[in-house]
Amino acid sequence: MPEEVTLTIDGKKITAKIGQSILEAAEENGVYIPHLCALQELHSTGACRVCMVRIDGRYSASCTQPVSDGLQVEVESDELLEIRKMIVEMLFAEGNHFCPCCEKSGNCELQALAYRLGIDSVRFPYQFPQREVDAEHPDVFIDHNRCILCGRCVEASRNADHKTALEFIGRGKNKRLAVTGIVDLDRADKAVSVCPVGAILLKRQAFQVPLGQRRFDHEPIGAEVESRNPEVRTP
Amino acid sequence: MTTAVKPRIATVSLAGCFGCHMSLLDIDERLLDLVEIVDFDRSPIDDIKTFTHRCAIGLVEGGCANDENVHVLEEFRENCDILVSIGECARTGGIPALRNSIPLAECLDEAYRSGPTVYNPTGTLPTDEELPLLLNRVVPCHEVVRIDYHVMGCPPSAETLWQVLTALLSNEKVQLPYELIKYD
Numbered sequence: 435m436p437e438e439v440t441l442t443i444d445g446k447k448i449t450a451k452i453g454q455s456i457l458e459a460a461e462e463n464g465v466y467i468p469h470l471c472a473l474q475e476l477h478s479t480g481a482c483r484v485c486m487v488r489i490d491g492r493y494s495a496s497c498t499q500p501v502s503d504g505l506q507v508e509v510e511s512d513e514l515l516e517i518r519k520m521i522v523e524m525l526f527a528e529g530n531h532f533c534p535c536c537e538k539s540g541n542c543e544l545q546a547l548a549y550r551l552g553i554d555s556v557r558f559p560y561q562f563p564q565r566e567v568d569a570e571h572p573d574v575f576i577d578h579n580r581c582i583l584c585g586r587c588v589e590a591s592r593n594a595d596h597k598t599a600l601e602f603i604g605r606g607k608n609k610r611l612a613v614t615g616i617v618d619l620d621r622a623d624k625a626v627s628v629c630p631v632g633a634i635l636l637k638r639q640a641f642q643v644p645l646g647q648r649r650f651d652h653e654p655i656g657a658e659v660e661s662r663n664p665e666v667r668t669p
Numbered sequence: 670m671t672t673a674v675k676p677r678i679a680t681v682s683l684a685g686c687f688g689c690h691m692s693l694l695d696i697d698e699r700l701l702d703l704v705e706i707v708d709f710d711r712s713p714i715d716d717i718k719t720f721t722h723r724c725a726i727g728l729v730e731g732g733c734a735n736d737e738n739v740h741v742l743e744e745f746r747e748n749c750d751i752l753v754s755i756g757e758c759a760r761t762g763g764i765p766a767l768r769n770s771i772p773l774a775e776c777l778d779e780a781y782r783s784g785p786t787v788y789n790p791t792g793t794l795p796t797d798e799e800l801p802l803l804l805n806r807v808v809p810c811h812e813v814v815r816i817d818y819h820v821m822g823c824p825p826s827a828e829t830l831w832q833v834l835t836a837l838l839s840n841e842k843v844q845l846p847y848e849l850i851k852y853d
Contacts (some may be wrong), residue, residue, distance in 0.1 A: 563770060596769075
């Protein structure tokens, strides 16, 4: 069996290694597919659905779909952009995301995606759910208001920290992150550092990076991926 | 000297902190350029309390926290050709909306009866009929009336407001550079 396959992304032929996801192959070729839950060093769960693409005409999360020979992948279309915008807007409407008073602001991947996708207002009514802030841990805050249930921390705790310190409980709109209590979360855990939003934060670190020097202050999210491909211009 | 009719601008702060208005003042000497090309109608900037003419642009800071906010916002929609929500409170509800996940009765109780610094031996809540009634939830402006443009930021920087205003006044598309797009 060959080690490499050829597929087409938005009409452009790329080569990818067998076993890679479409998202990984795209990134390696300088094509940024917006995503929130996928992270290179973690197992992808396809939780957030932001990385939705069309593969041979079918909608699929590109982070969980493996490459195969001859696939026709559509990433940039008005329809897919609209789907991504809608998903991100739903995340904003579903939780309590008060950017002006969030210490993750400027370093937040959800916020940066909204900037990149050009979201200036949310079409869905804000839900303003009643959620808790768990400040019990000596070094870590868990703010359920900002949690988007991407599962990165659960995945990292299980497979990178080998701890299972965090799990999901409940279903549907009652699903939320929970501390299992089996083992203690440590401030150095991967589970603490992978949160894309301000739901898991280290205490006593707030606002240390001044405005203008934060992760997404000057460059949109995905710019570093696109810099690998001179043909793609960052919006 | 010709007296061409200048487009009129109205501004208001609903459930906001006036920070967005401060940011508008922060365009500094460009204020002089601005008053050359526009007239201010109803606005805290000139202290006109009611609309005197139809306005080309209405700038709304803050969301709706009480019935008066809703009434004023509807009045702005009726009297302005282009209605722009300015800042995070207008766009999302913002800081005043932090109360939304707490029932209104509990908020009032905390503020007027049981809060740690409250002295209110009779336990009465403000009931004067002059006072606007609080809404159960603070809502962003676009959930009340149609909003034509949303300007992000807490507050939007002076540069952002200047670019939006000059684009709207010259009938150009509002296209902000990435670095001016901020939710904070």
